[in-house]
Amino acid sequence: MGEASTESLGSTTADAASTARRKARPRHHWVVRLTHWVNVIALGLMITSGLRIFNAYPKFARRGETFCCYPFEGTPLPDWVTFGGWLAGGRNWHFAAMWLLFANGLVYLTFIYLHGEWRDLAPRRGDVRDMWEMIKFYVFVRRDHPHQGKHNALQKATYFSMPILGALAVITGLAIWKPVQLAPLTNALGGFVWARYWHFLVMVALVVLSVVHVIMVFAVDPYSLRSMITGGYDPTTSPEVRNARPFFWRRAVPVTPSTDVGGQQ
Amino acid sequence: MNRRHFLAATAGSIVTATVSACNSYGPGGAKSLLRYAERKNEQVERWLFRSGSRNRVAADARLSGRAFPRYFISERMPVWSEAERGVWRLEVGGAVKTPLSLTLDDLTRMPSVSQRVDHFCVEGWTARAEWTGVRVSHLARLAGATPDAQYVDFQSFDSDYHESWDMESAMHPQTIIAYGMDRRMLGPGHGAPARVHSPVKLGYKSTKYLTRVLFMPTRNGGYWSDRGYEWYAGV
Numbered sequence: 001m002g003e004a005s006t007e008s009l010g011s012t013t014a015d016a017a018s019t020a021r022r023k024a025r026p027r028h029h030w031v032v033r034l035t036h037w038v039n040v041i042a043l044g045l046m047i048t049s050g051l052r053i054f055n056a057y058p059k060f061a062r063r064g065e066t067f068c069c070y071p072f073e074g075t076p077l078p079d080w081v082t083f084g085g086w087l088a089g090g091r092n093w094h095f096a097a098m099w100l101l102f103a104n105g106l107v108y109l110t111f112i113y114l115h116g117e118w119r120d121l122a123p124r125r126g127d128v129r130d131m132w133e134m135i136k137f138y139v140f141v142r143r144d145h146p147h148q149g150k151h152n153a154l155q156k157a158t159y160f161s162m163p164i165l166g167a168l169a170v171i172t173g174l175a176i177w178k179p180v181q182l183a184p185l186t187n188a189l190g191g192f193v194w195a196r197y198w199h200f201l202v203m204v205a206l207v208v209l210s211v212v213h214v215i216m217v218f219a220v221d222p223y224s225l226r227s228m229i230t231g232g233y234d235p236t237t238s239p240e241v242r243n244a245r246p247f248f249w250r251r252a253v254p255v256t257p258s259t260d261v262g263g264q265q
Numbered sequence: 266m267n268r269r270h271f272l273a274a275t276a277g278s279i280v281t282a283t284v285s286a287c288n289s290y291g292p293g294g295a296k297s298l299l300r301y302a303e304r305k306n307e308q309v310e311r312w313l314f315r316s317g318s319r320n321r322v323a324a325d326a327r328l329s330g331r332a333f334p335r336y337f338i339s340e341r342m343p344v345w346s347e348a349e350r351g352v353w354r355l356e357v358g359g360a361v362k363t364p365l366s367l368t369l370d371d372l373t374r375m376p377s378v379s380q381r382v383d384h385f386c387v388e389g390w391t392a393r394a395e396w397t398g399v400r401v402s403h404l405a406r407l408a409g410a411t412p413d414a415q416y417v418d419f420q421s422f423d424s425d426y427h428e429s430w431d432m433e434s435a436m437h438p439q440t441i442i443a444y445g446m447d448r449r450m451l452g453p454g455h456g457a458p459a460r461v462h463s464p465v466k467l468g469y470k471s472t473k474y475l476t477r478v479l480f481m482p483t484r485n486g487g488y489w490s491d492r493g494y495e496w497y498a499g500v
Contacts, residue, residue: 056388063392064332085290087388088493093291095495096302179385180320180464180500181313192383192391 026231027150029115033228035108042104043210045097046169047203048083052090055082060197069197098173105166120150121160127153138245145240152239155216158209165206172199219246307497314499316437320464322381322393328447329392333384335454336473338488343423343474344453350422353458355442359418359480362409369458372444375399379448380439382464384471385500387489396462397445402436404478414480419461419472428470428487434499437465442475467498 028036058076061067084090112118130153136142146152151159171185175195179186189195217225220239227233235241237252244250291299337343345353355372357365379397386392401417418429434440440463444451451457456473463471469489479485490496 053389057386057390062329063334063390064329065327083291086493088489088495089290091387091495092299092303092493095306096299099302099305178310178313178500179383181315181318183318183320192385196389 027227027233031111038104042101049090049093052082052084056087169202310499356477360411360414386468396443398441398443413482416481416484418479418485420477421474423474426488429485
């Protein structure tokens with residue numbers, strides 16, 4: 001429901017239109033952009049220092065027991081995914097960066113709650129169907145990009161999951177940090193061994209979503225990178241307009257009134 | 266230089282500076298920041314600490330038995346030699362009214378507790394055993410620890426191994442001077458004749474091969490605490 005009517009748009013010159021675009025509200029509020037990049041640092045430190053700690057005992061089984069559910073028991077992860085240099089270093093970084101991650105998450109969630117941005121991410125009825133349509137579009141079963149709001153249904157589900165996974169990381173982390181002082185929490189998660197496993201799985205989920213997110217930024221919508229740094233975004237370059245699939249999209253072209261004219265058939 | 270170039274140059278220099286300042290240990294300047302975080306974390310951990318907290322292991326839970334790791338810092342396993350050093354005694358001293366000097370017999374005649382608890386190692390593993398011994402709080406009462414006693418240093422004959430504790434954690438009912446493990450007398454692999462054991466601290470705080478319990482007005486660091494590991498190390 002934009003304020004700008006077609007009338008006023010039609011009456012402006014191309015120059016004025018681009019000035020208007022530049023002065024338009026940024027796609028992401030500066031608080032969202034700042035917390036996004038702080039989160040990149042905090043999450044990066046937490047994951048790499050956490051893997052350094054994990055490598056000190058790269059399995060889950062209690063001494064004298066076996067663990068059912070981790071196929072790589074005893075295999076350390078390569079050093080290049082770890083940070084902190086040694087166990088104490090990894091721990092010191094982990095227990096310092098956790099406050100950065102926690103505070104940053106709190107600022108982000110408080111902001112999107114007060115400022116209304118949560119509406120772009122909250123799940124709605126029909127999201128599952130929309131996700132399915134996006135998948136069909138991405139695998140060339142569907143020809144046209146599904147209609148979307150600020151984000152497509154797959155993005156929405158991802159961005160909605162990230163803070164939830166973050167909260168789970170904090171809760172499972174508390175359970176293995178203080179298994180005696182917070183024994184009820186640790187017991188609710190199945191005891192120390194299982195809580196440590198959940199903490200690990202939450203990390204895996206965060207890594208998978210982050211890696212897919214970064215790949216999709218470059219493969220589908222590189223224009224969004226600018227929108228997360230300066231806030232600037234040209235709606236005519238949106239994936240919906242460009243009918244963009246991963247690795248299959250055109251450079252944005254200036255808007256033309258109709259794209260129906262063309263030599264197909 | 267337009268804005269785009271400026272942004273690119275800024276981003277480039279930040280990345281370069283970060284990469285060159287970091288080895289896998291992190292930038293050297295972060296050390297004081299990490300120490301600051303450790304001090305703040307200690308306040309949070311002390312705030313979370315409850316003397317009523319308990320680590321409970323189900324009565325039918327499997328114990329680690331022979332899979333319980335043995336560990337010491339000396340080149341060879343420390344074994345108390347009566348021929349060389351005379352009868353082993355546990356000295357309880359420092360900020361106390363009546364210092365004690367206890368033989369193993371004295372210890373085993375005291376009121377004892379047996380507890381099946383978890384052992385939390387800093388490396389991330391846990392092990393279970395049944396420990397038998399005397400509560401540190403009992404020794405503190407017996408020796409008459411003064412209000413000056415804010416910390417306790419647990420010293421050993423395993424080279425210079427020792428670790429100091431805050432008084433509250435040492436007085437926790439599950440913090441004991443253990444002389445028995447899994448219903449046998451403690452073996453030399455696990456710190457014989459006696460050691461500290463507690464589920465409220467990470468394993469490295471539980472000094473083995475114990476010789477001395479020293480109540481102190483100030484903290485006294487510790488073997489691993491002086492080497493970069495967290496001093497408080499509460500669980």
